[in-house]
Amino acid sequence: MLSVVEANLDDLELFFNLANDKSVRENSFNSEKISFDEHILWFKNSLNNKHRILYKILKDKKFIGQIRLDILEKDTYLISISLHKEFRSKGYAFLALEQIIKERNFYNFKAQIKKENVKSIALFKKLGFEYVGDVDYIKKGEDG
Numbered sequence: 330m331l332s333v334v335e336a337n338l339d340d341l342e343l344f345f346n347l348a349n350d351k352s353v354r355e356n357s358f359n360s361e362k363i364s365f366d367e368h369i370l371w372f373k374n375s376l377n378n379k380h381r382i383l384y385k386i387l388k389d390k391k392f393i394g395q396i397r398l399d400i401l402e403k404d405t406y407l408i409s410i411s412l413h414k415e416f417r418s419k420g421y422a423f424l425a426l427e428q429i430i431k432e433r434n435f436y437n438f439k440a441q442i443k444k445e446n447v448k449s450i451a452l453f454k455k456l457g458f459e460y461v462g463d464v465d466y467i468k469k470g471e472d473g
């Protein structure tokens with residue numbers, strides 16, 4: 330069973346290991362390696378940040394990936410996702426994102442994806458996102 334659950338402080342190391350996965354760093358806009366000290370600061374700040382929600386993706390209770398939501402402006406979330414390598418291309422990213430988007434279907438979502446990240450572009454297009462220029466993809470909420 331696949332579930333998407335809000336993260337807490339106990340997940341600090343799980344998120345650290347995933348963030349430093351080679352392809353996760355390559356596909357991020359900041360591709361530098363992350364130190365553990367830097368991560369502790371970032372993770373704690375993220376959990377306390379009212380404009381950010383971190384989710385863990387669990388497959389049969391095992392941590393397989395994360396989703397991040399950042400409120401950009403009223404009604405719009407920036408959304409991003411990463412999965413551990415061995416759990417990719419099984420449809421899990423699609424299902425996890427679909428669940429989060431459905432829960433907030435009146436919101437607009439924006440994803441920023443590097444041009445060479447063809448997998449991620451295909452994933453977000455399958456979820457209904459449209460390319461709006463530069464590295465930006467948008468899915469409008471049901472209202473707007």
Ligand SMILES: CC(C)(COP(=O)(O)OP(=O)(O)OC[C@H]1O[C@@H](n2cnc3c(N)ncnc32)[C@H](O)[C@@H]1OP(=O)(O)O)[C@@H](O)C(=O)NCCC(=O)NCCS
Pocket residue numbers: 352353356409410411412413416417418419420421422423424440441442443446447448449451452453455
């Ligand atoms: C991008 C990422 C989240 C995709 O996760 P995933 O679980 O592999 O994706 P899914 O299996 O749910 O696939 C959904 C769609 O994505 C695309 N996709 C997935 N794997 C693909 C592959 N190997 N080749 C081409 N397209 C692929 C397809 O459109 C697929 O739909 P389909 O199966 O109907 O063809 C994952 O590869 C990842 O964590 N990458 C590293 C971090 C990253 O790039 N994050 C996104 C930053 S914007």
